[in-house]
Amino acid sequence: MKARFRGLLYTSAIVVVGLSLLSWAPRAGRFYGERNARILEIVSTYNAEKLALASYVLYLRSGLDGQIYSIAYTGGDPYSMLSLPPPSSWAGWMEAKLEEDGWNASVQATGHLSELLFSTGGIEEQNRCARCFMPSKGAPRITGNLYISISGIYTLKSSSTRVDFVHPVRIYALYKVGKAVDTAVNMTIQHSWRGENPCAVASSVEQFLLEKLEQTAGAKAAQYGMIHLRVQYTITVTVKRRLAYSHHTDDGTEYTYKYTVRVSISYSTQVTDMKPDAKVFAAGSVKRVTWRKSDSKSRVTARWYKTTTDHLPPVTRTCVRTGTYTG
């Protein structure tokens, strides 16, 4: 009887202790010390702010990817066509997400798009985030600020972080090399071409064009480095001779012939950024960017030739040369 009673007491004591332990057992999300809850909020606000910055960088990068691909594909001008995705759109969205996570948040973002005018050696963490491992001259650079104010139960953290990252694709450089090709073709066309043999003229035109391409576009591509340039051209030279007019003099009949040389150059330019990280995600896959443009230019040069010889029949002769320049 005595032993049974004692056993009952011991059992009761153990049950009481067990229940006490269960009621005191820690549970997720419940803090027993205010100091630790404060520390957690400080840690969390720091991480939330860093992650918001990463999110902003990725938002801007994704917005630029599609535009860069489109501009390059259509041979457009990035100086007038490339624009920053609206920062306010992301800021409003992020603010709502932070509030969903239980923070009282205020987010403001600004951004300015410009051309990177020098290659940078160090890779900042924002560039790594945007997968730009070689920030190089001629690429779009985004600078701005990110203001975040986050408050929890115990803490309030307001901060302004400088946004400064570079897109890996040098779209401005590709455009400039492409425009240098236009310049080389213009210089070739503007030259005063003469001759009666169209193939000889076409050969001279080709030599001249290749020299100018080397001096302008090729030199510019080499200056930027890791840019592949390919120009496919077709040179068409048409030489025409026809009698312009004739008049009678005391010495006989004088014939004036008009010789015209029409030089036309059709060309297609492809400028590709060969930098290893110079890729965009567009139309469902990761792509290397090639700025491409097709155009044609022509010019007619005329000269007159007087002779007293017999009437010469009109002549039209054409010669076509095609080729490719790579640089």
Next chain:
Amino acid sequence: MSRLRLRSLLVAAIDASATLAVCMFILASLYPTVVRSYDELTVVKTAEAGMKLVNYSFSGKLLRDIWSYCSGVPASQIASQLAGQMSDEDRVQVSFAGSEAGSIGDINGFFQLHVKAYGRSIEVEVREGP
């Protein structure tokens, strides 16, 4: 009531009191340790989860995974790879765009990352266990 009965009751009461006193002492000693260690573990694990996401984002791996996801790679596959990279003795659970990978018992800390890119809203969450 006989003297013997009274005596046995007294002994039992003393025994019970002694047992309770010992139990209360043990509990009182354990309470700050258990509670403080739990709190601190939560702080540490939340910080770890947040830092894992920060490193994941700023290393460029996040963007690569978003590209994969937008290319059609299943979110479950990405989450599984991510859990493998982030796990420390299988104590991490990862959620990528709604798909979860890795398994833990209790959650001691977690952190979320929200990304709006390529026309999609993607959430990545890391949960840390004990």
